[in-house]
Amino acid sequence: MLQEIVQSMLTPINLIMMNIGLAAGIIIGALPGLNVIFAIAVLLPFTFDLDSLAGMYLLLGAYCGATYGGSISAILINTPGTPSACATMFDGYPLAQKGRAGDALRAALVGSTFGGILSCFALMFFAPMIAKIALKITSPEYFALCVFGLTAVIGLSEKNVIKGLLMGMFGLFLSTVGIDSQEGVQRFMFGNMQLLGGFKVAVVMLGAFALSEVISKSREVYRGETGNANIAKFGKSTIKLKDILKYWKTMIKSSLFGIIIGAIPGTGGAITAMFSYNEARRSSKNPEKFGNGSIEGVLAPETGNNAVTGATLIPLLTLGIPGDACVAVLLGALTMQGITPGISLFSSNSIWVYAIMGGLLLINVFMLLQGHLFIRGFVNIIKVPVIIMLPCIVVLCSVGSFAISNVMFDVFVMAAFGLIGYAAKKLDFPIAPLPIGLVLGNLTETNLRRSLMISGGNPLIFFTRPISAVILAVSFISLLMPYIRKMIDKKKAAKAQAQV
């Protein structure tokens, strides 16, 4: 079996796709304002005609690459390329100002690779175990898990929980368009037969994440606000590997944070990076160096945020539940390839699933190589004017959405979601719950329907079964989390004021 897995992984096309995905991901991640979801959404059209493994390698490469790429602009221009690189800025930029940008970039690369590889091992170890447990999960628990997947992402919307909830419901609503798979009834088709199969996740993603970015960036470009004037000078790296690896404890700790936090739906790299940074500072022998250019301060968040990449695939591959919007796009790509993630993947198609895990490991190794060999080239990417990128994205989105089924209707749908995505941004609606709702919609409805059929229409079934009741309670708490946090902060502030 091992031989078969290795053989399926190491074909020339797979290796090429891993590297193309990585390079594209690093480039997109390095560009401020373009995030990991954007990288995956833009590369999605290229996977339609690829074999499922090659397609997934391309997207996984982009996922890992963009997560690491965010550190490049954080270090050189004090602007995180992706939200997960925010904490990297605290020490990366001060290091760059001291002429040690090369050292900071190398530390980020080593940390990212280390975290990514450890995360892969966690995926290999835990996924089959969880898949076995998942076999015992029945419809009410599955429904509760779907609700948790959605609420966890919404709970992250901080002050916009209501808007996040509305976006999530909108996503679920969109999933009902087309033929109802259970009864064969047409829903919300408004006489348009193109909607028979419902909205395609890839089309919605391209519009809501990529095209909306073009629309919102156009104003900045027109104002001439896109030049990165304060790029720190790229000093060659002089730091030795052993000087980085002496912080092995921080790297292992950050990786563990990444794995644990990443496996929980709705979390993600940004939280992990911040958590890892704070913990590294707290436990450091030289906490005063943090914030003034500490290598450890770059290593901790970068290790943590890349350690999320493998862990987020655990709920995806075992339960079919995406942990965040990036993984929701991956789920969309898988569905288009005819692959249904979940327990069945481990029983019926185990070579494929282990090839994915092995491929992820290889991608991290390639990331180290690419980062080492081409870092100067990637640094120059930051200088690419956004004005060049905007028309390229429009063309890619149009061609990409057309290529899905060779129909113009999809291109118009993509354009419509571009406007919806832009409006959502302008009105402070988080976009991430939309794809999660869209991809979870069918699973949620099917399990809700099955559960109610079992109980004869009694919704109490979700609360009388202990596992589903606990999951639903956690979902409810995660929704209230921003409010609870706000109350705690208020109390703390009042206490501090009283003491003064």
Next chain:
Amino acid sequence: MEIKKVRQDIVVMAFIMIVSALFYTYFIPSQIRLSSAWSGNTSFSSRTFPYVLAAGMFIVSSIGFLKALISYIKLKKTAETVKTNAQEKTGQKILEKAMPFIIYALIIVYIILFNKIGFILSTLILTPLMMFLLRCRNWRYYLYVYAFEAVVYVIFIAVFKIPLP
């Protein structure tokens, strides 16, 4: 600025309330015809899930509406009475504000032309127009974009064998 945002929220939440109510009362019954084989046999039909969602959206948007309304009243009370000078609206500023919509309109024109005159011609015409509107005056940038588009074309036509219009 804050008060403007809150006002915006009131309008958006009211809009969502109206749309979800419309879906609940009109669109769901008219757009989902119940299957005769299933209706009556189960407590869950094809309409149930959309009904739950429409009701949920109505409730959540109502909460959002009330929250925004309360914030608006509070802000109105505390708002300074001194009026600041209205920002001068020059032609340039108006154009800047309208730019996202101009670009979006251009994208729609591109998609229509994409269907009517094909990928090559529409791309040759529309992308430089977009760059020109965004005040790009460096001719090299136009060449870079054309080069990228050529690569995309070759990949989709020659490698993926997708017949673009």
